[in-house]
Amino acid sequence: MSVALFTLGGTIAMAGAVGSATGTVVNRLTGADLTAAVPGLAELGVTLDVQDVQAVPSGDLTFDQVLDVVAAASRAVAAGAVGVVVTQGTDTLEETAYLVDLVWPHPEPFVLTGAMRNPTLAGPDGPANLLAAARVAAADAARGLGALVVLGDEIHAARRVRKAHSTSTAAFTSPNVGPIGHVIEGAVRVLATPTRPAPLAVPSPTAALAGTRVALYTVALDDDGALLAGLADTHQGLVVAGFGVGHVPSALAPVLGALAGRIPVVLTSRTGAGSVLRHTYGAVGSETDLQRRGLINGGLLDPYKARVLLRLLLATGADPKAVAAGFAEHG
Structure with missing residues (x-):
């Protein structure tokens, strides 16, 4: 053996x-x-x-x-x-x-x-x-x-x-x-057996990964999103590490919504534990508002793992609908 x-x-x-x-x-x-x-x-x-x-x-x-x-x-x-x-x-x-x-x-x-x-x-x-x-x-x-x-x-x-x-x-x-x-x-x-979704395909050729750039952006206090300017021109995807259950400053919400209209944007929590919520809060910049603007819910995935999943999905040719399905299954 x-x-x-x-x-x-x-x-x-x-x-x-x-x-x-x-x-x-x-x-x-x-x-x-x-x-x-x-x-x-x-x-x-x-x-x-x-x-x-x-x-x-x-x-x-x-x-x-x-x-x-x-x-x-x-x-x-x-x-x-x-x-x-x-x-x-x-x-x-x-x-x-x-x-x-x-x-x-x-x-x-x-x-x-x-x-x-x-x-x-x-x-x-x-x-x-x-x-x-x-x-x-x-x-x-x-x-x-x-x-x-x-x-x-x-x-x-x-x-x-x-x-x-x-x-x-x-x-x-x-x-x-x-x-x-x-x-x-x-x-x-x-002592516990984790549920494993079906494995994803490996990009073929793996060189497809080189043309797939995914940014990770951590939201901070009084964040105006200026660092995100032009990101959709240089990257194919974005993971946002938001506050708590998936919130951002209200001024940042339209910036992220505009990006989500051009590239997949995944919403995660910067806390390191717990899930992004889906429909509890409704203010501008809340998880409900951001999803309405097109952001994809990252579920229980932390920002680093969400970036791995998003890059792999995009490198295998997943369209926005397939990306959302991938996060629903793996998040």
């Missing part, structure tokens, strides 16, 4: 810089280095088929690179792998995991993990996270759950997980649902 392991760099793969007097760390560890540092991995009864992809900070990852890993992971599953593990930096893990989840068509688990403390520090969490991820990837209980994020022995659904702290080893949370499972004494315990 084998699990395919793809390494993408990040804190989990960092080591001290040679000759550095500053204490900074750089990407230096290969997949073989990572697995050699994990106590108990050899006793799992699972062979890790290691493939070093590209050691880059997660902030430098692109949609194309992530979809290339998905394609390679699909080939590994077709060759007999019972699951997939990807190690990467945590900065964009919530976004890459959701992108994977949107397109992953297999029942085999696709598990993403990383680390908050690099190997030069006391108590690095990378080895434990990698061990837990491998356990989940090989577990029958994780089949059919799509992309999962595993850190700190917690199992999170990619659709709901967020990085909620900049440095804590407990940085990853799922505010609306909590973790769907845990690794307890080496056993994978799935």
Whole structure:
């Protein structure tokens, strides 16, 4: 039994810089280095088929690179792998995991993990996270759950997980649902099974993504929307992170409505948890008013995940009606 392991760099793969007097760390560890540092991995009864992809900070990852890993992971599953593990930096893990989840068509688990403390520090969490991820990837209980994020022995659904702290080893949370499972004494315990919509198509060719630019705009106090001028000429979509349940200043409402007449505009909440409402408030700039002006309700998706979904839908040629249907299903 084998699990395919793809390494993408990040804190989990960092080591001290040679000759550095500053204490900074750089990407230096290969997949073989990572697995050699994990106590108990050899006793799992699972062979890790290691493939070093590209050691880059997660902030430098692109949609194309992530979809290339998905394609390679699909080939590994077709060759007999019972699951997939990807190690990467945590900065964009919530976004890459959701992108994977949107397109992953297999029942085999696709598990993403990383680390908050690099190997030069006391108590690095990378080895434990990698061990837990491998356990989940090989577990029958994780089949059919799509992309999962595993850190700190917690199992999170990619659709709901967020990085909620900049440095804590407990940085990853799922505010609306909590973790769907845990690794307890080496056993994978799935306590809740998330509903997964049918996977979306991968843009073909993936180069279509290059011509699909989606902006993310966070609304702030006394916001007049001046920064949005000309956006429809340079972008194919916009995600708005509004106040609370999906509100904006009244002066901003007609600006967003005009944009929604030209490109898809998705309404989300900047709060980080909870849903955008649909028909509770009726003032100018409320969720009801904005939807009347053509904005698409983002549901429970946070702004970052909404941007991933919108860009993927647009890159596959979805028209405004199909975009709205996509958010109704996935939001």
